[in-house]
Amino acid sequence: MKILAFAASNSRQSINGKLVRYALQRVEALAPNAETKVLDLNDYEMPIYSIDRETEDGIPEEAQRFYDELGAVDAILISFAEHNGAYTAAYKNIFDWVSRIDMKVFRGKPVLAFSTSPGPRGGATVMGTFTNAAAIFGAELIGSLSIGSFGERFDSESGLPTDSDLAQQIEDTLAALSGK
Ligand SMILES: Cc1cc2nc3c(=O)[nH]c(=O)nc-3n(C[C@H](O)[C@H](O)[C@H](O)COP(=O)(O)O)c2cc1C
Numbered sequence: 001m002k003i004l005a006f007a008a009s010n011s012r013q014s015i016n017g018k019l020v021r022y023a024l025q026r027v028e029a030l031a032p033n034a035e036t037k038v039l040d041l042n043d044y045e046m047p048i049y050s051i052d053r054e055t056e057d058g059i060p061e062e063a064q065r066f067y068d069e070l071g072a073v074d075a076i077l078i079s080f081a082e083h084n085g086a087y088t089a090a091y092k093n094i095f096d097w098v099s100r101i102d103m104k105v106f107r108g109k110p111v112l113a114f115s116t117s118p119g120p121r122g123g124a125t126v127m128g129t130f131t132n133a134a135a136i137f138g139a140e141l142i143g144s145l146s147i148g149s150f151g152e153r154f155d156s157e158s159g160l161p162t163d164s165d166l167a168q169q170i171e172d173t174l175a176a177l178s179g180k
Pocket of ligand 1: 007009010011013014015016017080081082083084085086116117118119121122123
Protein backbone atom coordinates (compact mmCIF):
# COMPACT_ATOMS: atom_id res chain seq x y z
CA MET A 1 0.00 0.00 0.00
CA LYS A 2 1.35 3.41 -1.00
CA ILE A 3 0.43 6.31 1.26
CA LEU A 4 1.04 9.95 0.42
CA ALA A 5 1.02 12.38 3.33
CA PHE A 6 1.39 16.10 3.77
CA ALA A 7 0.71 18.91 6.19
CA ALA A 8 -1.53 21.55 4.64
CA SER A 9 0.87 24.23 5.86
CA ASN A 10 4.04 25.81 4.52
CA SER A 11 5.57 26.38 7.96
CA ARG A 12 9.01 24.83 8.42
CA GLN A 13 8.07 24.27 12.09
CA SER A 14 4.58 23.03 11.24
CA ILE A 15 2.86 21.24 14.10
CA ASN A 16 0.70 19.53 11.47
CA GLY A 17 3.94 18.36 9.88
CA LYS A 18 4.97 16.93 13.24
CA LEU A 19 1.62 15.17 13.52
CA VAL A 20 2.02 13.77 10.00
CA ARG A 21 5.47 12.41 10.86
CA TYR A 22 4.19 10.79 14.05
CA ALA A 23 1.18 9.29 12.21
CA LEU A 24 3.45 7.83 9.52
CA GLN A 25 5.74 6.32 12.15
CA ARG A 26 2.71 4.53 13.54
CA VAL A 27 1.54 3.45 10.08
CA GLU A 28 4.99 2.02 9.37
CA ALA A 29 4.98 0.20 12.73
CA LEU A 30 1.50 -1.25 12.15
CA ALA A 31 1.89 -1.99 8.44
CA PRO A 32 5.56 -2.65 7.66
CA ASN A 33 4.73 -3.15 3.97
CA ALA A 34 3.31 0.36 3.62
CA GLU A 35 5.30 2.67 1.35
CA THR A 36 5.05 6.20 2.64
CA LYS A 37 5.96 9.51 1.05
CA VAL A 38 5.70 13.01 2.52
CA LEU A 39 5.19 16.11 0.40
CA ASP A 40 6.30 19.61 1.43
CA LEU A 41 3.94 22.32 0.18
CA ASN A 42 6.94 24.62 -0.24
CA ASP A 43 7.92 22.51 -3.25
CA TYR A 44 4.64 23.50 -4.92
CA GLU A 45 4.64 27.26 -4.49
CA MET A 46 2.99 28.96 -7.43
CA PRO A 47 1.60 32.39 -8.31
CA ILE A 48 -1.77 33.04 -6.69
CA TYR A 49 -4.43 31.38 -8.79
CA SER A 50 -6.16 33.69 -11.21
CA ILE A 51 -8.32 32.91 -14.18
CA ASP A 52 -6.29 35.43 -16.20
CA ARG A 53 -2.99 33.65 -15.39
CA GLU A 54 -4.56 30.34 -16.27
CA THR A 55 -5.85 31.68 -19.60
CA GLU A 56 -2.55 33.34 -20.49
CA ASP A 57 0.01 30.84 -19.17
CA GLY A 58 -1.88 27.60 -18.51
CA ILE A 59 -1.49 25.42 -15.44
CA PRO A 60 1.92 25.61 -13.66
CA GLU A 61 3.97 22.42 -13.74
CA GLU A 62 3.98 22.38 -9.90
CA ALA A 63 0.21 21.84 -9.95
CA GLN A 64 0.54 18.98 -12.43
CA ARG A 65 3.28 17.39 -10.27
CA PHE A 66 1.08 17.64 -7.17
CA TYR A 67 -1.86 16.13 -9.05
CA ASP A 68 0.35 13.31 -10.33
CA GLU A 69 1.62 12.56 -6.81
CA LEU A 70 -1.97 12.20 -5.57
CA GLY A 71 -2.78 9.92 -8.45
CA ALA A 72 0.15 7.56 -7.80
CA VAL A 73 -0.89 6.26 -4.37
CA ASP A 74 -3.50 4.06 -2.70
CA ALA A 75 -4.35 6.40 0.17
CA ILE A 76 -3.73 9.97 1.28
CA LEU A 77 -3.16 11.39 4.77
CA ILE A 78 -3.47 15.15 5.29
CA SER A 79 -3.12 17.25 8.42
CA PHE A 80 -4.73 20.67 8.09
CA ALA A 81 -3.46 23.84 9.69
CA GLU A 82 -6.16 26.46 10.28
CA HIS A 83 -5.61 30.09 9.34
CA ASN A 84 -8.45 32.46 10.18
CA GLY A 85 -10.93 29.63 10.22
CA ALA A 86 -9.91 28.41 6.78
CA TYR A 87 -7.24 26.54 4.81
CA THR A 88 -3.78 28.11 4.81
CA ALA A 89 -3.17 30.21 1.73
CA ALA A 90 -0.38 27.80 0.75
CA TYR A 91 -2.74 24.83 0.62
CA LYS A 92 -5.65 26.73 -0.89
CA ASN A 93 -3.53 27.98 -3.76
CA ILE A 94 -2.33 24.47 -4.63
CA PHE A 95 -5.87 23.14 -4.24
CA ASP A 96 -7.28 25.84 -6.54
CA TRP A 97 -4.72 25.20 -9.29
CA VAL A 98 -5.05 21.42 -9.06
CA SER A 99 -8.85 21.64 -9.15
CA ARG A 100 -8.48 23.29 -12.57
CA ILE A 101 -6.77 20.13 -13.86
CA ASP A 102 -9.50 17.93 -12.40
CA MET A 103 -12.19 18.89 -9.92
CA LYS A 104 -11.96 15.33 -8.57
CA VAL A 105 -8.61 16.28 -7.04
CA PHE A 106 -8.42 13.13 -4.88
CA ARG A 107 -9.62 10.74 -7.59
CA GLY A 108 -11.79 8.58 -5.32
CA LYS A 109 -8.85 7.66 -3.08
CA PRO A 110 -9.29 6.96 0.63
CA VAL A 111 -8.33 10.07 2.57
CA LEU A 112 -7.60 10.33 6.29
CA ALA A 113 -7.83 13.90 7.60
CA PHE A 114 -6.16 15.25 10.72
CA SER A 115 -5.90 18.79 12.00
CA THR A 116 -4.13 20.29 14.95
CA SER A 117 -3.62 23.70 16.49
CA PRO A 118 -2.00 25.22 19.57
CA GLY A 119 -5.48 26.23 20.80
CA PRO A 120 -8.13 23.86 22.13
CA ARG A 121 -10.28 23.56 18.99
CA GLY A 122 -7.68 21.66 17.01
CA GLY A 123 -8.53 23.31 13.71
CA ALA A 124 -12.12 22.05 13.88
CA THR A 125 -13.34 24.74 11.49
CA VAL A 126 -10.91 23.92 8.69
CA MET A 127 -11.58 20.25 9.31
CA GLY A 128 -15.29 20.95 8.80
CA THR A 129 -14.52 22.74 5.55
CA PHE A 130 -12.59 19.75 4.29
CA THR A 131 -14.95 17.03 5.44
CA ASN A 132 -18.10 18.81 4.20
CA ALA A 133 -16.76 19.06 0.68
CA ALA A 134 -14.57 15.95 0.55
CA ALA A 135 -16.88 13.99 -1.73
CA ILE A 136 -17.22 16.88 -4.20
CA PHE A 137 -13.46 16.76 -4.73
CA GLY A 138 -13.33 12.99 -5.07
CA ALA A 139 -12.04 12.15 -1.59
CA GLU A 140 -13.35 8.99 0.05
CA LEU A 141 -13.13 10.25 3.61
CA ILE A 142 -12.26 7.24 5.77
CA GLY A 143 -11.61 9.06 9.04
CA SER A 144 -10.85 12.36 10.68
CA LEU A 145 -9.39 13.60 13.95
CA SER A 146 -8.89 17.15 15.24
CA ILE A 147 -6.36 17.47 18.04
CA GLY A 148 -6.36 20.61 20.17
CA SER A 149 -3.63 22.02 22.43
CA PHE A 150 -0.82 20.44 20.43
CA GLY A 151 1.95 21.89 22.62
CA GLU A 152 0.51 20.27 25.72
CA ARG A 153 -0.39 16.96 24.13
CA PHE A 154 2.83 16.21 22.24
CA ASP A 155 6.32 16.12 23.69
CA SER A 156 8.44 18.72 21.93
CA GLU A 157 11.61 16.60 22.10
CA SER A 158 10.32 13.18 21.07
CA GLY A 159 7.33 14.28 18.97
CA LEU A 160 5.24 11.63 20.73
CA PRO A 161 1.80 12.11 22.34
CA THR A 162 2.03 12.73 26.07
CA ASP A 163 -1.05 10.69 26.96
CA SER A 164 -2.08 7.18 26.05
CA ASP A 165 -5.70 8.17 25.29
CA LEU A 166 -4.54 10.44 22.48
CA ALA A 167 -2.12 7.81 21.19
CA GLN A 168 -5.02 5.35 21.11
CA GLN A 169 -7.31 7.82 19.31
CA ILE A 170 -4.67 8.32 16.63
CA GLU A 171 -4.15 4.57 16.35
CA ASP A 172 -7.93 4.03 15.98
CA THR A 173 -8.09 6.69 13.26
CA LEU A 174 -5.16 5.15 11.37
CA ALA A 175 -6.80 1.72 11.55
CA ALA A 176 -9.13 2.84 8.74
CA LEU A 177 -6.15 2.57 6.36
CA SER A 178 -5.82 -1.16 6.81
CA GLY A 179 -6.97 -3.05 3.77
CA LYS A 180 -7.03 0.07 1.58
C1 LIG B 1 -2.58 34.04 9.93
C2 LIG B 1 -2.89 33.05 11.02
C3 LIG B 1 -4.20 32.74 11.32
C4 LIG B 1 -4.51 31.79 12.28
N1 LIG B 1 -5.81 31.48 12.49
C5 LIG B 1 -6.11 30.45 13.32
C6 LIG B 1 -7.45 29.98 13.43
O1 LIG B 1 -8.37 30.47 12.79
N2 LIG B 1 -7.69 28.94 14.25
C7 LIG B 1 -6.69 28.33 14.97
O2 LIG B 1 -6.96 27.39 15.70
N3 LIG B 1 -5.41 28.76 14.90
C8 LIG B 1 -5.11 29.80 14.08
N4 LIG B 1 -3.82 30.22 13.95
C9 LIG B 1 -2.77 29.54 14.75
C10 LIG B 1 -2.33 28.27 14.02
O3 LIG B 1 -3.18 27.22 14.40
C11 LIG B 1 -0.89 27.96 14.37
O4 LIG B 1 -0.05 28.93 13.79
C12 LIG B 1 -0.48 26.56 13.94
O5 LIG B 1 0.86 26.35 14.35
C13 LIG B 1 -0.64 26.38 12.43
O6 LIG B 1 -0.32 25.07 12.07
P1 LIG B 1 1.09 24.70 11.44
O7 LIG B 1 2.12 24.88 12.55
O8 LIG B 1 0.94 23.28 11.06
O9 LIG B 1 1.34 25.62 10.29
C14 LIG B 1 -3.47 31.16 13.00
C15 LIG B 1 -2.14 31.49 12.71
C16 LIG B 1 -1.85 32.41 11.73
C17 LIG B 1 -0.41 32.72 11.42
